Amino acid sequence: MSKSKLHNLIALAIATFCLAAISLPAQAANKAAIDQPAKEAPEPLEPGTVFRDCTDCPDMVAIPADSFDMGSAGSDEKDEKPEHRVTFEQPFAMGKTEITRGQFAAFVSASGYDAGDKCWMLSGDKWEEFNDTNWRNPGYAQDDSHPVACINFADAQAYITWLSLKTGKHYQLPSEAQWEYACRAGKQTEYCGGDNADSVAWYDQNSGKATHPAAAKQANAFGLYDMSGNVGEWVEDSYRDSYKGAPNNGSTWAGDNAKRVLRGGSWIYYQIGARSAFRSVSAPDYRYFDTGFRVVRTLP
Numbered sequence: 440m441s442k443s444k445l446h447n448l449i450a451l452a453i454a455t456f457c458l459a460a461i462s463l464p465a466q467a468a469n470k471a472a473i474d475q476p477a478k479e480a481p482e483p484l485e486p487g488t489v490f491r492d493c494t495d496c497p498d499m500v501a502i503p504a505d506s507f508d509m510g511s512a513g514s515d516e517k518d519e520k521p522e523h524r525v526t527f528e529q530p531f532a533m534g535k536t537e538i539t540r541g542q543f544a545a546f547v548s549a550s551g552y553d554a555g556d557k558c559w560m561l562s563g564d565k566w567e568e569f570n571d572t573n574w575r576n577p578g579y580a581q582d583d584s585h586p587v588a589c590i591n592f593a594d595a596q597a598y599i600t601w602l603s604l605k606t607g608k609h610y611q612l613p614s615e616a617q618w619e620y621a622c623r624a625g626k627q628t629e630y631c632g633g634d635n636a637d638s639v640a641w642y643d644q645n646s647g648k649a650t651h652p653a654a655a656k657q658a659n660a661f662g663l664y665d666m667s668g669n670v671g672e673w674v675e676d677s678y679r680d681s682y683k684g685a686p687n688n689g690s691t692w693a694g695d696n697a698k699r700v701l702r703g704g705s706w707i708y709y710q711i712g713a714r715s716a717f718r719s720v721s722a723p724d725y726r727y728f729d730t731g732f733r734v735v736r737t738l739p
Contacts, residue, residue: 483739487662489535492606492736495545499532499736500662507620508627510682511716518680519716525616527689533613533621534733536653536664537672538598541583543574543590546598549605554597558589560728561707577728579649586653586670586731592699592723595673595732602734613735614691615676615718618702622667622715624660630713631666631703632659640668640713646706650729667713670731671701678720698722705729 484490486503510522546552558572572578577588595612603610613621622631632639638657641650646668654664677694679685686692701719704712707729711717721727 492608497538497542498535500535501532502530502621502661504528504530507623509616509619514716518718521682523682525687525689530738532736532738537586537670537731537733539653540581540585540587543587546601550601552597554594555726558726558728581650584652585650588670588728588731589726590731591726592673599734609737610734612673612675614689615674615700616689617735618674621661621663626660631715632657636710636713641706642668642704642713643707643709650706666703668704669706670729671705672703673732674700674702676700
């Protein structure tokens with residue numbers, strides 16, 4: 440099935456959007472950075488170690504350096520090919536879960552960041568941008584244990600800037616290769632953590648049309664939750680419609696930044712969107728009611 444057909448079926452036409460990106464004010468970020476001293480994690484970290492750099496920081500999991508095959512040679516999707524070998528020379532840490540609404544709220548409270556008051560949602564079978572909707576009110580019930588939604592690329596980067604200043608550690612969005620390597624966790628399963636989507640993912644047929652608390656499904660072999668489903672996750676890379684020429688060292692594949700990659704599917708995607716190799720694309724300014732993010736951190 441082509442991606443365009445899939446998006447028509449689920450009314451998920453991701454296009455170029457024109458919302459203005461909002462940057463994190465430097466003064467607010469610097470103030471927030473000293474509000475709460477970071478708790479140092481012991482390093483070097485053994486693979487699988489779970490740690491947190493401060494009280495309201497996300498739980499991170501140490502991911503070992505290794506190689507994997509990225510993409511899907513047997514897929515009908517052009518942008519999942521060619522399958523190619525990627526090797527990580529250094530370990531890194533990835534968020535155990537997607538950034539939760541509670542974690543994002545701590546950032547907003549500390550920094551004064553404004554993440555907007557409009558979000559795109561489905562109204563029947565039509566996408567519309569609604570006023571007075573945002574990460575606090577994405578159009579369905581949430582509490583602080585749910586992954587934050589209605590987040591654009593700039594919002595994610597603002598949170599990461601604050602978190603890095605707060606902890607003195609280098610956080611960022613994952614490269615697309617880091618994301619898929621962490622999703623697969625040394626396996627070649629259909630979804631991130633197994634071959635049964637219902638065990639690992641919240642998607643269209645089991646989500647009840649909303650997010651669910653983080654880590655409610657089965658983790659993958661690295662101990663990461665919701666890599667498939669719940670909310671779609673921004674990664675650092677610019678989008679291209681094939682992997683031809685992609686880096687083989689796991690680094691970010693930079694480009695013109697006109698379109699960015701989203702991974703993992705979401706609660707509104709069909710099951711196919713939860714596949715380990717599945718890729719989505721969006722303009723970076725778009726705030727969408729099923730889009731969030733998770734972070735990575737360099738080690739040591």
